[in-house]
Amino acid sequence: MMEMRYDKLLFDLDGTISDPxxxxxxxxxxxxxxxxxxxxxxxxxxxxxxxxxxxxxxxxxxxxxxxxxxxxxxxxxxxxxxxxxxxNQLYQDVDATIAGLHAAGAMMAVCTSKPQVYAEKILERFNLRQYFQFVSGGDIGIKKWQQIAALKALGLVTEETLMIGGRDVDLSAAAVNHLPSAAVLWGYGSLEELLPHRCLHVFHHPHELNLLKDWIVAQPSTV
CATH class of the missing domain: 1.10.150.240 (Putative phosphatase; domain 2)
Known part of the structure; x- marks a missing residue:
């Protein structure tokens, strides 16, 4: 695995942060x-x-x-x-893990196919919105790779941003935009679905995301 550090962690929402x-x-x-x-x-x-x-x-x-x-x-x-x-139900240990990553200086954001207004409401319901720099929501006719491309064009993500998701659509969108990716297996995607995308990390439980503390470019905590 090539040694690198991530400037941001870009999370999917459904099947990654919460069970919808x-x-x-x-x-x-x-x-x-x-x-x-x-x-x-x-x-x-x-x-x-x-x-x-x-x-x-x-x-x-x-x-x-x-x-x-x-x-x-x-x-x-x-x-x-x-x-x-x-x-929605929050996956076990996701809230503590996200809070811990933020405390360690991780810059984080959310990129989901659902409209931003719903994503914001879900994150606020679980008291998680405070940990994310921004929430990118999708809409009909907009594919996730297009969302990430737009975020790249705005300078909000780079090719050093790690996409974290549990479905083919997440990892393929990262690959199209030359972002590294991490697969999570507690949601609705299988190992067979996700491994072909050559993800750099595979996580079986949310607490394993804490391993990313060694891979981030730490920022001063603001919470």
């Missing part, structure tokens, strides 16, 4: 039922934690009608804005 399956599954079913489609169990919907919503509804319904997909997304968000975001 219950809220996501219930909101998907809310939208599907309203549109006359069958509903699914949480286990059946777990593969859709991570990818953008439009891709999810394309996959589930088989529809390529953009108006129908947009309507499904809007109905999903109708419930998510009121209830779904609060059905």
């Amino acid at each position: 399956l219950t809220g996501i599954a219930r909101c998907i079913n809310h939208a599907l039922q309203h549109a006359g489609y069958r509903t699914y169990t949480e286990a059946e919907l777990s593969p859709f934690v991570g990818p953008p919503l439009d891709q999810t509804f394309h996959s589930i319904t088989g529809s390529r009608d953009q108006k129908k997909i947009k309507a499904l997304v809007e109905k999903y968000r109708e419930r998510y804005a009121d209830i779904g975001y609060a059905e």
Whole structure:
């Protein structure tokens, strides 16, 4: 492994910081039922934690009608804005680990496919927003690699920023933008899904992220 130090840790949210399956599954079913489609169990919907919503509804319904997909997304968000975001569960030890990384001087940020407003509400709910320099949210039609490219163009991330995520979409987005990456295995991605992206680190439990203290360019703590 090439020796390097990271100027920032860029976290995915769903399946990395918190477990969103219950809220996501219930909101998907809310939208599907309203549109006359069958509903699914949480286990059946777990593969859709991570990818953008439009891709999810394309996959589930088989529809390529953009108006129908947009309507499904809007109905999903109708419930998510009121209830779904609060059905997240924080992964064990994530809060203490993030606080510890911040205390050690790690500069951190979040890059998620979900809209920024929901990501902010989730982080605030768990009292974690204070530890992140910024939160980058996505939207329909915007792929994660495009989000990271935009952050690079603004100088908010560099090729020394470590992307930390648990799905193919996270690590492939990092690779496209020449960012190093770390795979986490407590969410919804498998080792088989993540290893082909040549991630520099593989973590099996959130407390293992503390190992990154030896790899960061430490900044003075502001909290």
